[in-house]
Amino acid sequence: MATARKLYWGSGSTPAWRVLIALKEKGLDFDSKLIEFSKGEHKSEEILKLNPRGQVPTFVDDGVVVSESLASLLYIQDKYPSPTLLPASIEGRALVYQRLQESSNLQDKVTQVVLFMMKNADAEVPQEKLDAAKTELKYWESYVSEDGFIAGPDFTLADVAAGPYFIAMQRFGATFKDFPKLAKYTETLKARPSVAETSPPHWKGTPGKDWLAGL
Ligand SMILES: N[C@@H](CCC(=O)N[C@@H](CS)C(=O)NCC(=O)O)C(=O)O
Structure with missing residues (x-):
């Protein structure tokens, strides 16, 4: 079923893996778009429109685009605080x-x-x-x-x-x-x-x- 979330990622991309782990930890569904680097899919018009660097991960959530992996982690924690991935203190x-x-x-x-x-x-x-x-x-x-x-x-x-x-x-x-x-x-x-x-x-x-x- 389509969700408001979509992640563009590549197999073996460690930055993208970070985002996949965070989404799993939070139990969040998302549309998964696995790109093939060998076909240049990271430079597709679809990705470049979202992320001018043409890189993965590129994460879209309810129209919000976050394309840097560390920024995506902070965004995911901020928008979906539970279960938390931050200490209480x-x-x-x-x-x-x-x-x-x-x-x-x-x-x-x-x-x-x-x-x-x-x-x-x-x-x-x-x-x-x-x-x-x-x-x-x-x-x-x-x-x-x-x-x-x-x-x-x-x-x-x-x-x-x-x-x-x-x-x-x-x-x-x-x-x-x-x-x-x-x-x-x-x-x-x-x-x-x-x-x-x-x-x-x-x-x-x-x-x-x-x-x-x-x-
Ligand atoms: N600083 C970015 C780095 C992302 C990155 O380097 N992604 C690589 C895959 S691991 C990529 O898409 N490379 C294709 C390119 O730069 O053209 C992040 O942490 O998200």
């Missing part, structure tokens, strides 16, 4: 907002390696890009809380924003051998229904890569 929310913003660094470091290797299939993974990703992981290893998630004991927007990147890194060969808390955290995330059920469909039955094997 202002201190807790401050930490979630901090980690949400920081997840852009994670996004950047992973994307730098992946895009380079997609364009240079026969090249060695540049060591400086791997080193930058490793430095980034050190921060996140220190952020995982003893009792569970990235910003405390509960699953929050911080996990929605950052979590998919750790799973994607694993798909690209990372083992987190020097990051035991992240290794455990990644398994916890993968077992969460909202994450498992929205995992990139093309990953099923296809091999990953070893580009991040050094991590």
Whole structure:
């Protein structure tokens, strides 16, 4: 049945995965528009009209267009507060907002390696890009809380924003051998229904890569 919500997304797009997880966590239905990058569908007139950058995710809700993944997460939490993905305390929310913003660094470091290797299939993974990703992981290893998630004991927007990147890194060969808390955290995330059920469909039955094997 058609709903007032529509999400344009691509299989393997980690920013889009964030939005899929948030919608699942909130139990929200939406019209799903899975685009194929190989056919250039992200640059279709339909998407460009909504998002001049021609990128996914692009999310439309009741005529409101939010096309940046982190903005979409905040919008979804704001419009659909229950069940909440934010802590009750202002201190807790401050930490979630901090980690949400920081997840852009994670996004950047992973994307730098992946895009380079997609364009240079026969090249060695540049060591400086791997080193930058490793430095980034050190921060996140220190952020995982003893009792569970990235910003405390509960699953929050911080996990929605950052979590998919750790799973994607694993798909690209990372083992987190020097990051035991992240290794455990990644398994916890993968077992969460909202994450498992929205995992990139093309990953099923296809091999990953070893580009991040050094991590
Ligand atoms: N900052 C954006 C990044 C979105 C993004 O880079 N999407 C990629 C897929 S992962 C895309 O659509 N790339 C196509 C393009 O840039 O032309 C967000 O977080 O939503």
